[in-house]
Amino acid sequence: MFKTEICELLDIEYPILQGGMAWVATAELAAAVSNAGGLGIIGCGNAPAEVIEKEIKKIKSMTDKSFGVNAMLLSPFIEEVMDLLYKERVPVITTGAGNPGKYLDKFKQIGTKIIPVVPSVALAKRMERSGADAIIVEGTEAGGHIGELTTMSLVPQIVDAVSIPVIAAGGIADGRGFLAALTLGAKGVQIGTRFVCTEECEVHENYKKFILKAKDRDAVVTGRTTGHPVRILKNKLYKKYMELEKNNASLEEMEKIGMGALRNAVIDGDIKCGSVMAGQISGLVKDIKSCKEVIEDIIREASDIRENLNDI
Structure with a gap:
């Protein structure tokens, strides 16, 4: 069809x-x-x-x-x-x-x-x-x-x-x-x-559960000021990014806190400080x-x- x-x-x-x-x-x-x-x-x-x-x-x-x-x-x-x-x-x-x-x-x-x-x-x-x-x-x-x-x-x-x-x-x-x-x-x-x-x-079960718990506004964007925006689920890492962007941090500073963050979330299940990449559709996945x-x-x-x- x-x-x-x-x-x-x-x-x-x-x-x-x-x-x-x-x-x-x-x-x-x-x-x-x-x-x-x-x-x-x-x-x-x-x-x-x-x-x-x-x-x-x-x-x-x-x-x-x-x-x-x-x-x-x-x-x-x-x-x-x-x-x-x-x-x-x-x-x-x-x-x-x-x-x-x-x-x-x-x-x-x-x-x-x-x-x-x-x-x-x-x-x-x-x-x-x-x-x-x-x-x-x-x-x-x-x-x-x-x-x-x-x-x-x-x-x-x-x-x-x-x-x-x-x-x-x-x-x-x-x-x-x-x-x-x-x-x-x-x-x-x-x-x-x-x-x-x-x-x-x-992926680690924590990663999946984090998506399942996500609401409509939880998929947020980091790194807009660097010209390399990335959408992740809101957590402590996101808050760190926002603070750095607010203080006009350099690209090097931004990249430093993101280094290895995706692996930490996917493999180790660190959903607090890891980069949980997921789309706005997360709130629909149950x-x-x-x-x-x-x-x-x-x-x-x-x-x-x-x-x-x-x-x-």
Whole structure:
């Protein structure tokens, strides 16, 4: 019912991608999403190639479905990582923090699809000119590193500006958001926070519980004064950031308190002083389910809504 060109492009059953969240998007989570009919994505973050290689080997042992890897182009290990992804013939690569243009010809030779994440119309146009196969349009509602424009306003503008398929991200967690994104012209969605609260996601239980307890105003933004805004859940770390920003702290001071904070939250469960990256949709997430149940619920709810609309 919801087959789009993204399904054919990425060889998946449903046009649903799982966000390539650093420290969070492991092979276990990605394999579960791919086995459920979506596209599971391993997050590289700033990890060296040997760490990513283990995750790729693991996911290949856990699924025969299509999967992806998210490559951060500002990583100090990016050249080694991209060489690894080529060697392993990874089917799909999503990219952030830069322009993947110089890698496109090489990967097109082996059929790998390259899908950059973009926060603006100008960057979307540039990625299309570079030869990207599709683009992920991420609104400011998303968790982690964000832009300024909302998903609702940004997606239709980019849909009108480019001819390649658009995948909407930011603020999507259920069938209503999925259907809304398709109505705006997107051919699929990317979901992060909802997949954190799944049985297969291996983040610390404290991290999941913190999202489950979140209210509508708990997903806040740090680092606006530095030009590198990041959305996290409100805690002691957030208060430290706000105090530093209020006192016009330097970028170095801001980065110092954030160093290792995401790992501390994801691995050690430090939700007080760790960086609990999560989107504004956190207040809508109320339970832990399997990835299969999450995807089936989204498709079922979207189908029911569309059927009801057809009856009006």
